[in-house]
Amino acid sequence: MQRPELIAEFKRIIGPEGVISEPEQLVTYESDGLRNHRVLPMLVVLPTSTEQVQGVMRLCHTEGIPVVPRGSGTGLSAGALPVSNGIVLGLSRMRGILEVDLENARARVQPGVLNLWVTERVAPDGYYFAPDPSSQQVCSIGGNVAENSGGAHCLKYGFTVNHVVGLTVVMSDGQVVKLGGKAVDKPGYDLVGVLVGSEGTLCVVTEVTLRIVRKPEAVSTLQAAFASPDEAGSAVSEIIAAGIVPAAIEMMDNLSIQAAEAAVHANYPLDAGAVLLVELDGPQLEVAEQMVLVRGICDGSGATSIKLAQNDDERVLMWKGRKSAFAAMGRISRDYYVQDGVIPRTALSAVLREIGALAERYGLRVANVFHAGDGNLHPLVLFDSTMPGQTERAEELAGEILHVCVDAGGSITGEHGVGLDKKRHMPAMFSHNDLETMQLLRCAIDPSRILNPDKIFPTPRLCGESPGIYKPHPLQQAGVADLF
Amino acid sequence: MELSSVITIMSLKITPYTGTKAFTRAGTSADRVLGVVPGIVVKPRSLDEVSEVLGWATKEGLKVVPCGSRTKLDRGAAPGGCDILLDVSSLDQVVEHAAGDLTVTVQTGVRLSDLQRQLAGAGQFLAVDPPVPGTVGGLIATADTGPRRLRYGGVRDLILGVTFVRADGVIAKAGGKVVKNVAGYDLPKLLTGALGTLGVVAEATFRLYPLPAASATVVANIPPNELRRHVGTILQSTLVPTSLDYFAQSSGPSTLAVRFESTQASVSAQAKFTAQLLGGSSRIVTGEEEQAVWAQFDGISDTVERDVLCKLVSTVSDLEGLLERASRAAREAGTELTVRAHAGYGHALLRWRGGTADAAVALVQGLRAEAEALGHNLIVWRAPAEVRSRVDVWGDVGEGLSLMRKVKQQFDPNGTLNPGRFVGGI
Numbered sequence: 047m048q049r050p051e052l053i054a055e056f057k058r059i060i061g062p063e064g065v066i067s068e069p070e071q072l073v074t075y076e077s078d079g080l081r082n083h084r085v086l087p088m089l090v091v092l093p094t095s096t097e098q099v100q101g102v103m104r105l106c107h108t109e110g111i112p113v114v115p116r117g118s119g120t121g122l123s124a125g126a127l128p129v130s131n132g133i134v135l136g137l138s139r140m141r142g143i144l145e146v147d148l149e150n151a152r153a154r155v156q157p158g159v160l161n162l163w164v165t166e167r168v169a170p171d172g173y174y175f176a177p178d179p180s181s182q183q184v185c186s187i188g189g190n191v192a193e194n195s196g197g198a199h200c201l202k203y204g205f206t207v208n209h210v211v212g213l214t215v216v217m218s219d220g221q222v223v224k225l226g227g228k229a230v231d232k233p234g235y236d237l238v239g240v241l242v243g244s245e246g247t248l249c250v251v252t253e254v255t256l257r258i259v260r261k262p263e264a265v266s267t268l269q270a271a272f273a274s275p276d277e278a279g280s281a282v283s284e285i286i287a288a289g290i291v292p293a294a295i296e297m298m299d300n301l302s303i304q305a306a307e308a309a310v311h312a313n314y315p316l317d318a319g320a321v322l323l324v325e326l327d328g329p330q331l332e333v334a335e336q337m338v339l340v341r342g343i344c345d346g347s348g349a350t351s352i353k354l355a356q357n358d359d360e361r362v363l364m365w366k367g368r369k370s371a372f373a374a375m376g377r378i379s380r381d382y383y384v385q386d387g388v389i390p391r392t393a394l395s396a397v398l399r400e401i402g403a404l405a406e407r408y409g410l411r412v413a414n415v416f417h418a419g420d421g422n423l424h425p426l427v428l429f430d431s432t433m434p435g436q437t438e439r440a441e442e443l444a445g446e447i448l449h450v451c452v453d454a455g456g457s458i459t460g461e462h463g464v465g466l467d468k469k470r471h472m473p474a475m476f477s478h479n480d481l482e483t484m485q486l487l488r489c490a491i492d493p494s495r496i497l498n499p500d501k502i503f504p505t506p507r508l509c510g511e512s513p514g515i516y517k518p519h520p521l522q523q524a525g526v527a528d529l530f
Numbered sequence: 531m532e533l534s535s536v537i538t539i540m541s542l543k544i545t546p547y548t549g550t551k552a553f554t555r556a557g558t559s560a561d562r563v564l565g566v567v568p569g570i571v572v573k574p575r576s577l578d579e580v581s582e583v584l585g586w587a588t589k590e591g592l593k594v595v596p597c598g599s600r601t602k603l604d605r606g607a608a609p610g611g612c613d614i615l616l617d618v619s620s621l622d623q624v625v626e627h628a629a630g631d632l633t634v635t636v637q638t639g640v641r642l643s644d645l646q647r648q649l650a651g652a653g654q655f656l657a658v659d660p661p662v663p664g665t666v667g668g669l670i671a672t673a674d675t676g677p678r679r680l681r682y683g684g685v686r687d688l689i690l691g692v693t694f695v696r697a698d699g700v701i702a703k704a705g706g707k708v709v710k711n712v713a714g715y716d717l718p719k720l721l722t723g724a725l726g727t728l729g730v731v732a733e734a735t736f737r738l739y740p741l742p743a744a745s746a747t748v749v750a751n752i753p754p755n756e757l758r759r760h761v762g763t764i765l766q767s768t769l770v771p772t773s774l775d776y777f778a779q780s781s782g783p784s785t786l787a788v789r790f791e792s793t794q795a796s797v798s799a800q801a802k803f804t805a806q807l808l809g810g811s812s813r814i815v816t817g818e819e820e821q822a823v824w825a826q827f828d829g830i831s832d833t834v835e836r837d838v839l840c841k842l843v844s845t846v847s848d849l850e851g852l853l854e855r856a857s858r859a860a861r862e863a864g865t866e867l868t869v870r871a872h873a874g875y876g877h878a879l880l881r882w883r884g885g886t887a888d889a890a891v892a893l894v895q896g897l898r899a900e901a902e903a904l905g906h907n908l909i910v911w912r913a914p915a916e917v918r919s920r921v922d923v924w925g926d927v928g929e930g931l932s933l934m935r936k937v938k939q940q941f942d943p944n945g946t947l948n949p950g951r952f953v954g955g956i
Contacts, residue, residue, distance in 0.1 A: 149762055149847045150876070172766070194712045201709075207716070208687050217933075225930045227905050228845045229876055231673055231684050231723065234927040234953045235934045239686050239719030243712050263768035283630055289653055289740030329770055332796035388708045392630040420710045421631070457711035464713055475713055476703070483702035484715040490940040491933060502714065 047109050049088065056091050056133075059101035064139065066090035075134045078119045078126040079181075080467055082383075082437070087114065087128030092136045096214060096222060096252040102135060103250065104220035112499050113218075115246040117157060117189030120181045122384055123465030125193065125245050125501060132499075135250060137188045143167050144253070152211065152228050153256045157188025161195075164256065173258045176203035179461065180369045191251050194243030196461035198294040198368070201419035202327075203259065205461070207242040212255030215241065218492040228255060240487065245463050246498040248491045262327035265293070266337050267355040269364050270344040271318035275299055275414070278320035279394040281347035282418045285324065286391070288343065290336050292419060296323040299398075301378065301413035302371050302426070309374035312367025315351055322418065323364055371415045372426065379411070379428035381437070385444045386462040387451030391421040400450045401425055408443045410436070422460035423451065449474055464502045472504050553620075561615055563595050564608035564951075565915060568615035575620045577693065577701060577732045584730065585699020587614055588946045594697075595948055596726045598639055598665030602672055604912055606725050607923050610950035618667055621732055624648055628707075633690065635707060635735040638667030654738045657682035661831040661879065670731050673723030677773030677789070677824075680874040682739060689718045693733040697942035707735045720937070727952045728941040742772075742791035746801040747820045750812035751783040754857065758850035760786055761873045763807060765846065769800050774874030777827045778857070780866045786873070787823055830870035830879045838882045838890045839912040842897070845876040848904050856880060856897045863889045879911075887916040898925050924953040 047055065049067075056065045066072060067089050076084040088111075093099045106113050112132030119126055128134050140156035143163065147153070148171055153164055161182040164175035178197035179185055185195070190206045191213070203209075212226035226238040241248055272278040278297050285292065298306065298321050303314045314321050324340050326333045337354070344352055355361035367374075375382040389397050398414065405412040405427075413426040425447050429440035448458045448471050458464070458471045472481060481503055488495065488503075553575065557568030569592075574580045587594050593611035597603055598619050621637035624645060628634070629652040636645060642656070643663060649655050659676035660669060670692075673685045682688065691705030694717075704717035721731055752760055757776055764774060772791045778784035786808065790800045805812045815823055833839050844852055853869055860867035865885035871878035882893055890913065898908040902925060910923040927934075931954045938956045950956075 147847070148766065150845045151765070172768075194716070196710060196712075204683065204687060205710070205712075207719070208683060223929045223933060225928075225933075227928075229843050229906055230679075231675060231686075231877070232843055232927070233723075233907050233909055233924055234930055235724055235728075235937055236673075236686055236719045236722060237930050237933060237937075239722070240716050243716050260766065260768065262770075286630065286632065286740075289743070291740065329768065329792065329796045329800055331799050332792045335793045335795055388706075388710050390628060390631045390633075390708055392628070417710070421708050422710045456708050457706045457713050459713050460708075460710040461712060468713075472713065475706070479700050480702045480704060481714070483696060483700065484704060484717060486940040487715050487717070487720070487937065490936040 052109070052111070053089065055105055056089065056102065059105065060091055060093050060098050064092040064094065064098070066092070075116065075119070075128060075136070078116070078121040078124060080122050080124045080465070083124040083127050083466060085128045085130050087134045088131055090134040090136055092139045094139045096216065099135070099216045099250055099252050100220045100222055103216050103218060106133065106496055107219045107494055110494070110496065112496050113250070114498050115188070115192065115250050117186030117192070118160070118184050120185040121189060121193060121463065121465065122386065123459065123463040124467045125463045125465030125498070127466050129499060137252070138186065140252065147228065148173065150228050151258050151260070153258050155187055155254055155256060157186060157191065157251050157254060159187045161185050161187060161190055164258070168258050172261050174261055175256060176209055176259045177206045180372065187254055187256070188251055191242050191254055192244070192246045193461070193463040196417075196422065198296055198417060201295065201417065202291050202293045207239060209257045210238060210242050210254060211257055213238050213241060213251055214253035215249040215251050217249050218494050218497050226255065245465060245502055247488060247501055248497060250497070264330040264333040265325065265327045265361070266333050267323060267325045267361045267364055268337065268340060268344070269314070269353045269355070270322045270324070270349040271315045271351045272320045272322065272347070272349055274319035275398050276395050277348045278322045279418070281322060281344050281349070283392065284343045284347065285340055286419070288339055290326070290339065292324050293327040294323065294325040295419035296368050297321070297416040297418040298368065298371060299414040301411060302415050305374040305378045305413065306367035306371050308377035310366050310370050312363050314367055318350065323368055368415070375413060375426050375428060380430040380432065381428070381440075383427040383429065383440050383444050385425045385427065385447050386459045387423045387425070387448050387456060388460040389421045389423060389451050389454045389456035391418065393454040393456070394418070397423070397450055397454050401447055404443060404446055404450070408439055410440060410443055412443070417460070420460070421456065445471060466501055469502055469504045472502070557615055563603050563612050563615065566609050566612045568595065569613040571615045571617060573617040573620055577621070577695070580616070580618060580621075580695045580730055580732055581699045581701050583614065583616060584695050584697060584946065588697050588699065588944050591944060592946065593949050594946050596667070596730045598667040599641060601662050601664035602668050605672055606948070606951035607955070608918070608950070609948055616730065618730065618732065619665060625733060627652065629654060631709070632738045633707060633709065633735055634738055635733060636666050637733050638665060638670065638731050640666050642666060642669060649738060650741060653741050655741050656736050657688060657739045658685060661828060666734060667731055670722050670734060671724065671726045675872070675877070677775050677872055679872065680774055681770070681772040686719050686722045688736050689722055689734055690737055691735040692718045692721055692731050694721060694729040694731040696729045697944065697946040705735070709737050725948060725952045727938060727948045727956055729947070744794040744797040745789065745791045745820065746797045746814055746816045747787050747789045747823055748801050748804040748808060748812055748814050749823055750786050750808040750810070752786050752808070754778060754784050754854055755850070757786070757853070757873060758847065760808060761846060764788060764804065765874060769804060771874065774872070775827055776869070776871040776873040778853070778869045780857070780860065780868070787827065827870050830868055830881055833881060833912050834883070836914050837912065838894065838910070838917055840880050840894060841909045841911055842878040842880060842901060842906070843909065844878070844901060844904070844906040846874065848906060849873060849876050849878060852897065852901055852906070853878060855900050859893055859896050863893060865889055865893060887914065890917045891920045894921050902926050927953045
């Protein structure tokens with residue numbers, strides 16, 4: 047089928063308003079949150095129901111057209127990067143919260159529902175949705191499911207996969223399958239568990255049954271400044287050793303502090319080598335008792351200042367600095383590259399030293415934002431893309447940082463996914479046999495391999511099909527179309 | 531192939547690794563798996579030996595049943611053949627307990643009780659409390675959970691990474707050793723609860739939790755028709771129980787037990803508040819008295835010869851209705867029924883005692899029909915052969931079955947591992 051016929055066919059399935067074919071509109075979809083990778087898709091389709099997704103998949107399956115599913119496009123691993131001869135299947139028009147079942151603590155939602163909407167919907171009843179990626183105001187549940195998104199609070203509450211109990215999925219051949227349900231641990235293979243985090247390479251999710259969580263009786267947040275990340279790190283170790291499971295422990299280094307201060311004035315001490323945010327939640331007495339311990343530990347580890355949030359406003363402000371840390375980098379650097387490595391938390395000091403040495407060698411600055419409780423490190427490589435060669439050097443440095451993480455016993459990604467951006471680093475973590483074994487699943491579930499091809503797994507054949515570094519689109523250069 | 535030559539070949543294959551032939555022997559009736567006597571029993575002592583045995587078995591078209599301490603070999607349907615009983619209980623090393631990172635990596639032949647004892651030395655534990663003891667491998671294969679699933683999640687939520695041997699002998703790993711990791715497909719979850727039908731997990735990494743400082747349980751006698759109301763009240767409050775269980779027998783009172791494990795002050799306050807909520811007969815127990823309550827509940831899985839033990843997988847809201855129907859049906863059939871429900875997350879174990887096989891089949895099928903009508907499951911855990919032969923132990927597992935078959939086909943195309951034991955005859 048030729049493109050005009052495909053357009054007509056998609057319009058028949060979805061309706062004319064759900065098919066995007068004009069180049070200037072397609073540009074909106076040429077990248078996700080990682081904008082140095084860009085490819086213009088052949089078409090974008092925006093279905094509104096499971097049946098429409100089924101129709102789209104049947105057609106693509108018959109025609110052998112690659113399909114890249116996409117939520118809000120906030121991903122940071124080029125996981126939703128289009129394929130030039132394929133379509134982008136955008137789920138952003140499927141935005142219904144279909145059911146809230148407080149007795150079973152479940153919410154059934156469509157994939158385009160934004161993460162924060164779930165919490166907003168159930169908050170009046172005293173519930174919330176626990177996974178809280180920093181992009182939660184704009185990222186979609188479908189995207190969270192695809193990436194198995196985390197957030198600051200996953201130390202205690204787990205990741206998206208721990209909060210998804212049921213899925214309705216459309217397979218690459220158009221088959222619709224309901225998996226799991228409101229009950230947990232249903233008999234049979236845990237397909238829900240393995241489809242969450244499969245980065246859109248196995249199926250298209252059209253409905254998600256989520257676990258929602260009762261709001262805790264008390265929440266308490268402490269901000270402590272230290273002379274160096276080493277001291278902050280030893281405080282974290284002692285908190286864990288004391289048998290406390292904080293809701294979150296976040297660490298920011300001096301560069302991150304400066305950026306956050308410049309952007310949102312969160313009242314972080316500018317001269318600190320590191321700031322820790324420790325949040326405890328749960329029953330009032332438990333929180334109170336453990337916060338005394340945490341405070342003592344921070345004191346004992348040489349904290350230069352300690353501040354306990356006295357009310358919600360102060361707590362929100364402490365978090366605002368952290369949650370806007372990525373965006374804030376724009377205040378101190380023209381460009382930055384967000385990395386997402388994981389290390390055993392106890393290896394922090396050694397890894398930070400190695401990152402520091404690498405940064406020096408590359409002549410670039412690296413700011414570190416760290417989910418300190420669970421070892422998820424977000425080094426931000428700062429660079430200036432107008433300086434010749436810096437972009438490439440920054441990417442290379444970011445890659446080396448991942449290898450430091452793997453060597454320390456960690457992972458190349460904690461929550462952003464592998465996507466296209468990090469598939470070349472997969473062999474650092476997994477052997478040929480490991481990767482081949484994972485792909486048995488792909489062969490079982492999407493033998494046609496039309497779903498999000500070229501993601502996650504490094505292709506053994508280097509035949510030049512991988513998309514190159516971004517070059518401005520002619521329409522953009524001519525000033526005809528804007529990005530986003 | 532003749533059994534004797536299989537044994538000879540296996541011995542030759544194993545010998546270079548172990549320096550002894552003692553680890554391969556003929557199967558006896560004491561080794562039988564749901565009535566099927568294994569041809570040989572092989573006890574590898576290393577990952578490479580597991581790989582050798584499996585690769586060879588698949589090439590020869592032999593059927594393999596993996597096992598650890600054999601406490602759950604009665605789970606699932608009878609295998610459609612068992613040439614080799616692959617006993618991995620010699621893989622029994624705790625590889626690394628990274629206490630500061632709250633993780634542990636273990637070989638799967640390690641007994642859970644031994645592991646917990648070792649972890650307790652560092653004030654930590656693997657937050658599982660399955661009803662039947664056994665090895666870590668058995669825990670992963672069955673994904674069994676107990677009361678604390680309410681607070682800590684299931685085995686799938688705690689497992690971080692695996693090294694496993696595929697049916698063709700290839701050794702592969704997936705996941706990782708850190709708490710947070712999304713690199714690659716999450717095969718550890720796929721293998722959890724797969725009853726050893728996709729591969730033999732040889733090593734696994736789990737996240738751990740600190741042992742709580744204090745514990746107390748509120749016990750209250752409640753009528754069966756008030757279970758749902760009480761459970762709803764507690765779950766929708768800001769209380770954080772680690773267990774919320776219900777125990778009932780055909781005769782005698784039915785009991786709700788709500789456990790709190792946290793700091794001493796928090797445990798006391800939450801227990802007191804809960805006792806007020808439940809009113810009347812409720813009392814707070816700690817120490818030995820508390821352990822005795824939970825030991826009584828755990829007694830559900832102590833079965834005698836002709837008992838039928840089933841697991842009901844349901845939701846908090848549907849549990850009370852299903853249990854009421856089960857108890858009415860048992861009463862009418864004159865069969866003794868004991869129920870232990872994890873009421874806070876909608877699961878229950880039910881044990882029928884003292885009826886005929888006909889009655890047992892009717893009771894299981896009756897309750898299963900009710901459960902499946904609501905989209906839930908009733909799984910037979912233990913039953914006499916004449917009951918097993920007349921009911922599918924798994925029941926209807928829903929629309930996912932065709933996908934599950936495709937997964938099995940890719941991972942074990944020759945049907946080497948546990949053939950026919952899993953859902954839908956997988």
